[in-house]
Amino acid sequence: MGLVVQKYGGSSVADAEGIKRVARRIVEAKKDGHQVVVVVSAMGDTTDELIDLAGEVSPIPSGREFDMLLTAGERISMALLAMAIKNLGHEAQSFTGSQAGVITDSVHNRARIIDVTPGRIKSSVDDGNIAIVAGFQGVSQEKKDITTLGRGGSDTTAVALAAALDAEVCEIYTDVDGVFTADPRTVTKARKIDRISYEDMLELASSGSKVLLHRCVEYARRYNIPIHVRSSFSGLPGTWVSNEPRGDQPMEQALISGVAHDTSEAKVTVVGVPDKPGEAAKIFRAISDAEINIDMVVQNVSAATTGLTDISFTLPKTDGKRAMTALERTKSTVGFDSLRYDDQIAKISLVGAGMKTNPGVTAAFFEALSGAGVNIELISTSEIRISVVTRDDDVNDAVRAVHSAFGLDSDSDEAVVYGGTGR
């Protein structure tokens, strides 16, 4: 039997009881004959609490010290987990990201992994230990400073280690039973997906599904690492993310994989832009120079009488201030009338490879929204996704209506949320 990488999220190790429960599960995998490498997140809401604490001592904490602080969260859980496993009579050793060979670039707070040299982890498991690795952290190649990979980065640590160690599977243990057809916190009739392709999972992740991060799925696709998302609370089989067929699960593609929603974005409208070549280029150059990623872009038809048009786009709320400042500076060169900023929006997306060949999907999606009395403000599509922007207080009604309209509701309330504060 091969090596497995298991990752446990913060809600699975929220307290001493949780740590002991996870330790028992890890020992089971070891007893089954696997070599086991575990990646662990900080306990419960520790990371958020450390962020709040940093904000109390400094409005703009230094990136280096911020990372040093946040990585302490995972150090606590890795050491406690190793102790709990030893207490069950099995050998375990904990390692920081740096000790585990997670090498990153030097961008504090959102570093990218550039290499993994897991020599120490390999020898530890070859010696019969269970290796516990602190998630979400690494060491920068250039400056040898401690870095973090961005919020939720432990999943990426797990997949990166699985790739470097040539693991059989990367198991991501969380507080729900897998990837659902909608967020089970919103839709109790959401259905668990048994298997999903990397592509559909990437679209769900970039449309706001929080169960797996985009970066982690991207990494898994690049190295062809199968991910098994499952609950550390129930022990039920979860969702396989991979492009290979598995066991008795058919490969054929579902028409629709799921409905995702996102309330973390805001909408900027540049009002009264002269309708001539080069204007949009100037606007989006300014946004890109400010290193802001935008999502949906819509330009209206210009009013014939004025020759002016409006351009709207969405972006993360956290980048809103910087975007507005950058756009203000282009006012004289672009010559627009005014700027509008709206952070009371939600994005709702329908994802599935089947929609490529099914022209009725778009109409049915809009009909479902109309049936729920939800007004659509922006629309964008890709080959396997349709997204709309609506008012944020319509989001729950909209998601539930679309979910039912596409026949995704399950007969039972199987979408159990076992833990976590949703923070």
Ligand code: ASP
């Ligand atoms: N503890 C970090 C966070 O809360 C990393 C993780 O949980 O994956 O973002």
Ligand code: MG
């Ligand atoms: Mg966390």
